[in-house]
Amino acid sequence: MIPGLSRLVDAMQRWGAKASIEVNHGGIHVSPRFLNGKAPLGPSKLPLSVLGPTTGEDTTKEVDIHVMDQALIDQTIERYVNAVVRCQRAGFEMVSIHGAHGHLPAQFASTFHQQEDRPLRRQYGNRARFAVELLTAIRRKVGNKMALEYRISGDEIVDGGLHVAETIEFIKMIEDKIDLIHISAGIIGNPQCDAALGGRSPYMPPMYNVERAAQIKKAIKIPVAVVGAYQDLDMAKVLFPKAKLIFA
Numbered sequence: 001m002i003p004g005l006s007r008l009v010d011a012m013q014r015w016g017a018k019a020s021i022e023v024n025h026g027g028i029h030v031s032p033r034f035l036n037g038k039a040p041l042g043p044s045k046l047p048l049s050v051l052g053p054t055t056g057e058d059t060t061k062e063v064d065i066h067v068m069d070q071a072l073i074d075q076t077i078e079r080y081v082n083a084v085v086r087c088q089r090a091g092f093e094m095v096s097i098h099g100a101h102g103h104l105p106a107q108f109a110s111t112f113h114q115q116e117d118r119p120l121r122r123q124y125g126n127r128a129r130f131a132v133e134l135l136t137a138i139r140r141k142v143g144n145k146m147a148l149e150y151r152i153s154g155d156e157i158v159d160g161g162l163h164v165a166e167t168i169e170f171i172k173m174i175e176d177k178i179d180l181i182h183i184s185a186g187i188i189g190n191p192q193c194d195a196a197l198g199g200r201s202p203y204m205p206p207m208y209n210v211e212r213a214a215q216i217k218k219a220i221k222i223p224v225a226v227v228g229a230y231q232d233l234d235m236a237k238v239l240f241p242k243a244k245l246i247f248a
């Protein structure tokens with residue numbers, strides 16, 4: 001992947017842009033279609049009614065989840081680190097770890113995903129532990145040679161999910177390992193979340209994450225980025241008159 005990624009970096013840096021890339025692991029939300037029929041892995045099994053069908057899946061069929069044990073957690077963290085190193089070798093100056101929208105780090109952190117009371121749950125009781133270990137391992141590898149962003153759902157929107165107050169507690173446990181926290185919202189493909197947010201992105205209320213981001217910014221030390229339904233530059237300017245606007 002490195003040659004193609006580095007061509008992308010060249011194309012961005014040529015115009016003076018900083019190059020950042022998102023590293024994501026979908027965990028239990030990944031369709032077996034993309035895994036050569038293997039079961040998606042994650043911290044705990046979830047009933048289909050909670051999990052929500054992955055796109056195009058037969059909704060009547062229970063999704064088999066490969067529940068991670070300690071060895072698989074360690075291997076997965078190592079693979080994240082290797083992915084970040086490949087991005088660094090391709091020339092990216094920043095990496096964004098996807099911990100939002102119910103992806104793997106969020107599956108460990110979120111009460112919505114951690115419904116089963118299992119041995120690993122007791123060992124990994126601290127739901128922030130996976131993200132803390134992951135970000136510690138990445139930071140140890142790249143040092144301050146790369147900016148490290150963490151994308152998080154400021155509110156998961158769903159019943160039983162993480163809401164702002166707990167998200168703030170979670171961020172406080174990782175903020176010494178990252179340079180920027182990026183506020184998004186919700187859980188991907190979750191019917192309750194889609195209904196609450198009025199369907200998919202194009203129909204979201206303008207700036208629907210800003211209140212949450214402002215609350216979070218007051219409670220933490222590191223810079224805060226926020227995404228979501230900025231309809232034009234003026235809207236962003238109104239919000240952040242002093243901010244240097246970066247177009248993603």
Ligand SMILES: Cc1cc2nc3c(=O)[nH]c(=O)nc-3n(C[C@H](O)[C@H](O)[C@H](O)COP(=O)(O)O)c2cc1C
Pocket residue numbers: 022098151184201202204227228229230
């Ligand atoms: C087609 C599509 C694909 C997306 N893929 C990702 C993704 O891979 N990773 C991610 O963090 N967000 C993804 N998002 C969410 C966007 O990054 C962004 O959070 C969302 O679109 C809200 O911002 P907007 O209102 O400016 O579009 C995707 C959104 C859309 C519409």
